[in-house]
Amino acid sequence: MAKKKNAVKNILIVGVGGQGVILASDILAEVAMTSGLDVKKSEVHGMAQRGGVVSSHVRFGNRVSSPLIPKGEADVLLSFELAEALRWLGFLKPEGKALVNSQKVVPPIVSTGLAQYPQEAEETLKKSPGGSILVDALSLAEELGNPRLVNTILLGMTSRLLELPEPNWKKVILQRVPKAFKELNLKAFEKGKSLV
Amino acid sequence: MKELLSGNEAVARGAYESGVKVASAYPGTPSTEILQNLARYEGVYAEWAPNEKVAFEVGIGASMAGVRALVAMKHVGLNVAADPFMTFAYTGVNGGFVLACADDPGMHSSQNEQDNRYFARFAMVPLFEPSDSQEAKDMVGVALQVSEEYDTPSILRLTTRVSHSKGIVRLGSPSGRPPGGFSRDRKKYVMIPAYARIRHPMVLDRLGKLKELSERTALNRIEWGKSSVGIICSGISYQYAKEVIPEASFLKLGMSYPIPERKIRRFASKVRKLLVVEELEPFLEEQIQAMGIKVEGKKYFPRLDEYSPEIVEEGLRKAKVLRRARVSMAPTPQAASLPRPPVMCPGCPHRSFFFALNQAKGIVLSDIGCYTLSVLPPLEAIDSCICMGASISTAHGVAKAIQEAQPEEKRPVFAVIGDSTFLHSGVTSLMDVAYNKGNVKVVILDNRTTGMTGGQDHPGTGKTLQGEETRQVDLPKLVESLGIRRVRVVDPYDLKTTSQVIKEEVSSEEPSVIITNRPCVMLEKFDPSLVHKVDQELCEGCGICLRLGCPAIVPGEVIPSKKEGGKLRRKAEIDPTLCRGCTVCEQLCKQGAISMAGA
Numbered sequence: 001m002a003k004k005k006n007a008v009k010n011i012l013i014v015g016v017g018g019q020g021v022i023l024a025s026d027i028l029a030e031v032a033m034t035s036g037l038d039v040k041k042s043e044v045h046g047m048a049q050r051g052g053v054v055s056s057h058v059r060f061g062n063r064v065s066s067p068l069i070p071k072g073e074a075d076v077l078l079s080f081e082l083a084e085a086l087r088w089l090g091f092l093k094p095e096g097k098a099l100v101n102s103q104k105v106v107p108p109i110v111s112t113g114l115a116q117y118p119q120e121a122e123e124t125l126k127k128s129p130g131g132s133i134l135v136d137a138l139s140l141a142e143e144l145g146n147p148r149l150v151n152t153i154l155l156g157m158t159s160r161l162l163e164l165p166e167p168n169w170k171k172v173i174l175q176r177v178p179k180a181f182k183e184l185n186l187k188a189f190e191k192g193k194s195l196v
Numbered sequence: 197m198k199e200l201l202s203g204n205e206a207v208a209r210g211a212y213e214s215g216v217k218v219a220s221a222y223p224g225t226p227s228t229e230i231l232q233n234l235a236r237y238e239g240v241y242a243e244w245a246p247n248e249k250v251a252f253e254v255g256i257g258a259s260m261a262g263v264r265a266l267v268a269m270k271h272v273g274l275n276v277a278a279d280p281f282m283t284f285a286y287t288g289v290n291g292g293f294v295l296a297c298a299d300d301p302g303m304h305s306s307q308n309e310q311d312n313r314y315f316a317r318f319a320m321v322p323l324f325e326p327s328d329s330q331e332a333k334d335m336v337g338v339a340l341q342v343s344e345e346y347d348t349p350s351i352l353r354l355t356t357r358v359s360h361s362k363g364i365v366r367l368g369s370p371s372g373r374p375p376g377g378f379s380r381d382r383k384k385y386v387m388i389p390a391y392a393r394i395r396h397p398m399v400l401d402r403l404g405k406l407k408e409l410s411e412r413t414a415l416n417r418i419e420w421g422k423s424s425v426g427i428i429c430s431g432i433s434y435q436y437a438k439e440v441i442p443e444a445s446f447l448k449l450g451m452s453y454p455i456p457e458r459k460i461r462r463f464a465s466k467v468r469k470l471l472v473v474e475e476l477e478p479f480l481e482e483q484i485q486a487m488g489i490k491v492e493g494k495k496y497f498p499r500l501d502e503y504s505p506e507i508v509e510e511g512l513r514k515a516k517v518l519r520r521a522r523v524s525m526a527p528t529p530q531a532a533s534l535p536r537p538p539v540m541c542p543g544c545p546h547r548s549f550f551f552a553l554n555q556a557k558g559i560v561l562s563d564i565g566c567y568t569l570s571v572l573p574p575l576e577a578i579d580s581c582i583c584m585g586a587s588i589s590t591a592h593g594v595a596k597a598i599q600e601a602q603p604e605e606k607r608p609v610f611a612v613i614g615d616s617t618f619l620h621s622g623v624t625s626l627m628d629v630a631y632n633k634g635n636v637k638v639v640i641l642d643n644r645t646t647g648m649t650g651g652q653d654h655p656g657t658g659k660t661l662q663g664e665e666t667r668q669v670d671l672p673k674l675v676e677s678l679g680i681r682r683v684r685v686v687d688p689y690d691l692k693t694t695s696q697v698i699k700e701e702v703s704s705e706e707p708s709v710i711i712t713n714r715p716c717v718m719l720e721k722f723d724p725s726l727v728h729k730v731d732q733e734l735c736e737g738c739g740i741c742l743r744l745g746c747p748a749i750v751p752g753e754v755i756p757s758k759k760e761g762g763k764l765r766r767k768a769e770i771d772p773t774l775c776r777g778c779t780v781c782e783q784l785c786k787q788g789a790i791s792m793a794g795a
Contacts, residue, residue, distance in 0.1 A: 039360060039362070039363070039480075041362045043360060050538035050540065050648075052539075065438040066438075066505050067328075071506045083534045087533075106750050107747070108574075108747050109573065110751075111749060112573060112743065114573055116534075
């Protein structure tokens with residue numbers, strides 16, 4: 001029983017509406033499928049997309065039942081935003097790793113003084129038992145020439161923690177980007193890989 | 197061929213493979229993508245209807261004409277379509293008819309979490325509940341076949357987690373029965389009392405036959421495991437229970453109404469503890485209890501909210517069938533609770549309108565759409581939201597109550613409603629206001645799309661589901677034809693004029709309609725030349741621009757207080773990646789600190 005559970009890999013991808021969380025989870029799920037595994041992924045569309053919290057659960061293995069990752073069983077938490085990483089940290093296994101884009105998306109509720117953006121978020125994340133890797137993916141993407149490369153950089157990082165064949169990653173990513181950006185996305189993927 | 201499909205994509209695929217020829221829907225989360233995907237297949241006519249009742253009736257017509265039909269809606273949509281639904285259950289079908297209806301446990305994007313499985317029992321029609329994408333696709337075909345064989349509409353009941361989860365689906369090729377034709381059968385389709393009295397006993401007779409089908413169908417399957425616990429479940433709950441306690445015995449109900457009583461008795465007799473795991477209401481549990489079988493469910497599993505593996509696990513623990521130690525979890529940090537409620541987009545034309553409306557200090561009855569978000573701080577602009585189209589009629593009721601019984605109440609009464617919602621079910625309400633000499637100030641927030649569901653076309657946009665040009669409702673003319681004499685069209689980005697128009701209409705003694713004319717920002721291309729900036733020299737940190745609640749305006753540098761212990765002020769900054777250049781903050785700034793960044 002324990003063995004079967006371990007066979008399923010759980011990756012929780014989180015961020016704020018509009019950041020590309022769903023695209024990233026689509027790509028990861030597709031990579032797992034093309035690698036011959038059973039895959040499920042789940043997220044909520046609609047109202048939450050309007051600047052709200054977005055989380056996408058991706059699970060793959062020999063056979064996957066629940067489309068939702070049971071709390072405390074995520075192998076990887078990939079966060080597109082700093083405070084969101086904190087929100088979902090409890091989903092990780094004790095040895096699970098958090099990969100975090102240190103970008104902050106400050107909600108208007110903070111601007112109007114009704115809430116505070118969590119202080120010392122980076123410190124808290126660094127102390128998490130399985131360890132966290134924080135990167136300023138937005139600056140790295142801009143250095144590479146396009147802020148939209150954040151997504152691919154983060155996927156490159158994720159790929160290092162999962163045993164999915166690299167050609168499948170590249171194939172799926174290239175299918176999803178316009179021709180003119182193919183080279184750049186491969187570079188971004190490599191950049192991401194180098195960070196983990 | 198295999199593909200990774202969401203439940204909704206799989207339903208569309210299933211409809212295509214089963215030879216559905218006509219499909220109609222009104223968008224509603226979590227059901228919207230069914231029709232959006234079906235529209236891409238060749239040989240299927242798919243349309244957005246103005247509301248769910250219309251969609252349902254289009255489906256009935258197609259079925260009468262002998263072709264297979266699918267209609268899709270969210271759970272509350274069936275409340276709107278309940279009228280044709282209940283009587284169509286009497287007439288039955290010609291071509292197969294399936295209603296794909298998506299519940300929203302947990303209310304991710306809904307005003308209630310009603311359990312639509314009761315509608316199947318109410319109308320005495322078969323109910324199918326897929327638990328993943330493959331089943332969603334397959335069950336469309338089964339539902340249509342059953343519909344034709346048993347002369348009944350079928351319900352395919354989805355939930356958010358089935359509709360919006362993706363799984364691997366094996367694709368097939370399109371088949372389905374050859375379309376028939378319209379066959380005149382007045383005693384079947386003309387539901388005058390005399391003929392309806394003939395049909396009603398047939399409904400009961402059909403239910404008996406469906407019960408037999410429920411016993412036989414492979415969709416209701418027993419998976420024997422340990423005899424210590426037997427779990428009866430349907431839909432997504434099956435996946436959670438299977439995840440948490442795979443060693444148990446399962447009776448999985450793919451066809452969950454009518455229930456297979458003999459199969460349930462047999463299953464119950466072979467397990468020591470019988471549990472029902474079902475999201476929302478005790479729909480199965482109460483029916484099984486009524487059979488005189490000892491069964492438990494809601495004693496351990498909540499009646500509220502969406503389930504998850506943890507919730508099911510907790511219930512199984514309470515029921516003392518799960519004794520394994522919980523996997524230890526990393527603690528969620530204290531600081532993790534940053535609230536991030538959904539907000540109107542930067543540049544959303546609703547924001548500036550509500551900012552202007554707040555100055556009128558009225559009673560504001562609202563409706564369902566992105567603008568409902570104006571209830572949240574900082575705007576806090578609306579006082580009600582009940583269901584699609586309710587704004588105008590509830591406002592009329594409030595105004596009449598004031599007129600009759602509360603002469604001291606001087607606040608003006610407003611109704612605010614979006615374009616799509618107005619065409620869905622606001623038109624008859626406005627007719628009521630005009631006809632009964634009401635005095636409501638109705639605002640139609642016309643952003644030329646169905647915004648909250650992600651931007652779908654409707655009869656007011658001039659485009660079809662497929663994006664083709666079509667006839668377009670002329671809102672001012674429509675409103676005038678209902679008997680409204682005062683119709684004003686305003687640009688909600690122009691704060692001063694908007695406020696002026698609101699003031700003028702409030703001072704009038706008759707009903708009026710104000711139509712805002714800015715399209716949804718999501719429809720507009722981002723134009724970097726419109727991006728605004730805050731001149732840090734001029735900004736005094738008064739904070740008025742922050743009161744708009746625009747995600748693009750953020751607090752910046754702290755201004756030291758002049759007095760000891762004085763209030764801390766912060767300058768405003770504009771995030772150039774978010775600003776859409778609506779100019780509303782510029783109009784508000786008394787220091788003239790905000791202007792176009794390029795200028």
